[in-house]
Amino acid sequence: MIILQILLNGILLGGFYALIGVGFSLVWGVTNIINLAHGAIALLGAYITLFLFQHYGFDPFLSLPFSFIPLFIFGYILQRFLLNLVVKAQIFMLLILTFGIEIFLVNFMTTFFSADFRSVTPDYAGESLIVGNIVIPYIRLGVFAICVLITLLLSLFLNKTWTGKAIKATSLDIDAAMMVGINPAKIFAITFAIASGLAGVAGSLFSLTQAFSPSVAGALTLRAFIVSILGGLGRVEGALLGGIILGIVETLSSYIIGESYKNAITLAIMVLVLVIKPTGILGKKYFAEVKH
Amino acid sequence: MKKSVILFFVFITILILLPFLVSGYWLRVLTQTFMFAAIATGSNIIIGFTGYPAFGNIAFFGIGAYVTGVLMTKYNLSFILTLPFCALSGFLIATLLGIPLLRLKGHYFAIATIGVMEAIKEIVDNMTEITGGGMGLTLPIMEGDPAYIYKFFYYAILSIMLLTVVIAFLIFRSKFGYALRAIRIDEDAASVMGINTSLFKTISWAISGALVGIAGGAYAYWLTYIDSSTVFQTSYSVKMFAMILLGGGTTVLGPMIGAFILELVSELVWSKFIEIHGMILGLLIILIVIFIPKGLFETFKGGFSFKRIIINLRENKL
Numbered sequence: 291m292i293i294l295q296i297l298l299n300g301i302l303l304g305g306f307y308a309l310i311g312v313g314f315s316l317v318w319g320v321t322n323i324i325n326l327a328h329g330a331i332a333l334l335g336a337y338i339t340l341f342l343f344q345h346y347g348f349d350p351f352l353s354l355p356f357s358f359i360p361l362f363i364f365g366y367i368l369q370r371f372l373l374n375l376v377v378k379a380q381i382f383m384l385l386i387l388t389f390g391i392e393i394f395l396v397n398f399m400t401t402f403f404s405a406d407f408r409s410v411t412p413d414y415a416g417e418s419l420i421v422g423n424i425v426i427p428y429i430r431l432g433v434f435a436i437c438v439l440i441t442l443l444l445s446l447f448l449n450k451t452w453t454g455k456a457i458k459a460t461s462l463d464i465d466a467a468m469m470v471g472i473n474p475a476k477i478f479a480i481t482f483a484i485a486s487g488l489a490g491v492a493g494s495l496f497s498l499t500q501a502f503s504p505s506v507a508g509a510l511t512l513r514a515f516i517v518s519i520l521g522g523l524g525r526v527e528g529a530l531l532g533g534i535i536l537g538i539v540e541t542l543s544s545y546i547i548g549e550s551y552k553n554a555i556t557l558a559i560m561v562l563v564l565v566i567k568p569t570g571i572l573g574k575k576y577f578a579e580v581k582h
Numbered sequence: 583m584k585k586s587v588i589l590f591f592v593f594i595t596i597l598i599l600l601p602f603l604v605s606g607y608w609l610r611v612l613t614q615t616f617m618f619a620a621i622a623t624g625s626n627i628i629i630g631f632t633g634y635p636a637f638g639n640i641a642f643f644g645i646g647a648y649v650t651g652v653l654m655t656k657y658n659l660s661f662i663l664t665l666p667f668c669a670l671s672g673f674l675i676a677t678l679l680g681i682p683l684l685r686l687k688g689h690y691f692a693i694a695t696i697g698v699m700e701a702i703k704e705i706v707d708n709m710t711e712i713t714g715g716g717m718g719l720t721l722p723i724m725e726g727d728p729a730y731i732y733k734f735f736y737y738a739i740l741s742i743m744l745l746t747v748v749i750a751f752l753i754f755r756s757k758f759g760y761a762l763r764a765i766r767i768d769e770d771a772a773s774v775m776g777i778n779t780s781l782f783k784t785i786s787w788a789i790s791g792a793l794v795g796i797a798g799g800a801y802a803y804w805l806t807y808i809d810s811s812t813v814f815q816t817s818y819s820v821k822m823f824a825m826i827l828l829g830g831g832t833t834v835l836g837p838m839i840g841a842f843i844l845e846l847v848s849e850l851v852w853s854k855f856i857e858i859h860g861m862i863l864g865l866l867i868i869l870i871v872i873f874i875p876k877g878l879f880e881t882f883k884g885g886f887s888f889k890r891i892i893i894n895l896r897e898n899k900l
Contacts, residue, residue: 324689372868379875379898381688382635386823387871393820394864401858475900508816512700515693554704557697564694565682 304537311517319524365486630831646798672795830877
């Protein structure tokens with residue numbers, strides 16, 4: 291029975307990982323940027339939720355739009371007026387640049403919100419759904435449901451709307467996209483905006499399930515990275531699969547080997563997947579990779 | 583080339599004489615600068631010469647620090663004798679990691695090295711019996727009066743920096759160095775020309791790992807207390823990269839000059855704005871990447887001009 295509980299915990303955690311990974315994966319797939327500031331952007335969402343909850347008693351679930359919209363705008367501006375300027379430089383320039391942004395944001399948060407661990411605890415925080423021997427906290431269930439829902443909505447958006455199709459077209463062949471009247475500078479900015487907005491939402495949900503401080507930004511980015519690597523770049527379904535695999539691996543290894551080795555195992559898996567199949571389990575040569 | 587070599591020697595002579603002229607505070611700042619210059623120059627062998635962005639190269643710094651720490655506390659070895667072991671462990675670990683990882687390209691490689699660094703940090707944290715785990719490791723304190731100790735570390739780390747620069751220079755001028763540059767420019771072509779690319783890449787990373795490892799060993803004894811979060815610091819990685827970028831990775835002296843500029847400027851700025859120094863570091867990195875991605879050397883070869891900055895901007899824009 292305990293193994294069932296562990297698997298369930300892993301899947302519930304995996305939903306969150308999918309949401310944090312999907313935007314990261316999309317940006318990587320479309321713009322070929324590995325956004326090392328992704329985790330820091332997510333934490334901005336967490337602090338927005340914390341702020342609204344502490345000062346106005348906002349229900350954390352209702353604060354999701356308030357973390358999505360400002361971070362969407364922030365992401366748009368960041369890509370349009372900063373990242374687009376160096377998008378054609380050597381690959382690791384962008385890596386350094388986004389790391390510079392990460393350092394800036396983490397220190398910004400440390401200065402304004404202090405380095406203390408915070409958490410958001412609404413009244414219903416302790417309540418759980420109990421089925422037989424299995425305990426499912428309502429919050430985790432809610433977080434999982436929202437994460438899966440948003441991931442599916444994103445998939446619909448990419449496949450059904452004009453903008454979504456334009457994003458996919460740009461990622462496949464930037465020159466051809468320009469020929470049919472797509473402005474890649476705008477599409478890159480919108481892609482980054484969506485990713486940042488979703489990261490913000492993921493951060494808000496993160497604040498509900500775990501205590502957080504600016505120092506966890508790197509760990510969140512790392513998870514996003516592993517999810518994209520596992521699932522394949524720019525693939526929404528891949529992110530869902532990758533997230534759930536990561537969630538299960540983490541909870542299982544914590545149980546079997548111990549909490550203190552959890553990160554080392556996650557990292558080992560990442561390096562292993564990188565070495566064996568850099569394009570991810572579901573991935574093929576995809577998006578931005580093709581043109582090189 | 584001649585002119586820069588003469589300038590380099592003048593510069594070194596000044597550095598050797600400085601401890602008799604400046605205060606202990608500045609000795610400390612300069613020692614730290616030498617340390618970063620050594621890390622940046624050593625890492626540049628794989629990053630700038632060979633073109634493999636080893637983002638997590640600070641891993642070898644941490645390894646070196648722990649090798650010195652463990653050998654001095656558990657085996658009572660003297661400080662100088664631990665340094666060859668730092669180099670050896672950096673060399674061996676880089677060789678072992680290089681075989682699988684150097685097959686990766688571009689940011690896959692960069693990220694894999696970050697992953698490796700974090701994994702090594704985790705392992706060090708979990709080997710409590712040897713490394714002290716989360717409690718860290720306290721090294722034997724050096725005997726003597728503070729003024730002597732300051733000078734000792736000043737000259738020790740200056741020597742390490744010089745050793746690194748000389749080795750980087752020898753590599754740069756050798757056939758091996760030409761092969762590395764060929765790999766950077768076009769690996770497939772280099773391979774067709776008969777260069778054993780995987781062997782050369784691995785050796786270049788191993789040398790880089792050894793040199794960075796020595797810097798780490800010296801740092802551990804200087805600090806006398808180390809724990810995993812001080813010696814495996816990603817912010818050191820970023821600083822190192824910013825230094826290489828600032829000076830230019832395609833040259834021997836670029837990273838060192840970058841280190842001097844960045845460390846001394848940041849010391850001046852940060853001593854005034856201690857609260858927001860992290861934000862300033864972030865901004866500085868952003869500005870360097872946007873305006874002088876090729877490094878100061880390459881960008882302003884014929885003197886400073888805004889035109890070159892604008893050309894850089896145009897080239898990389900979408």
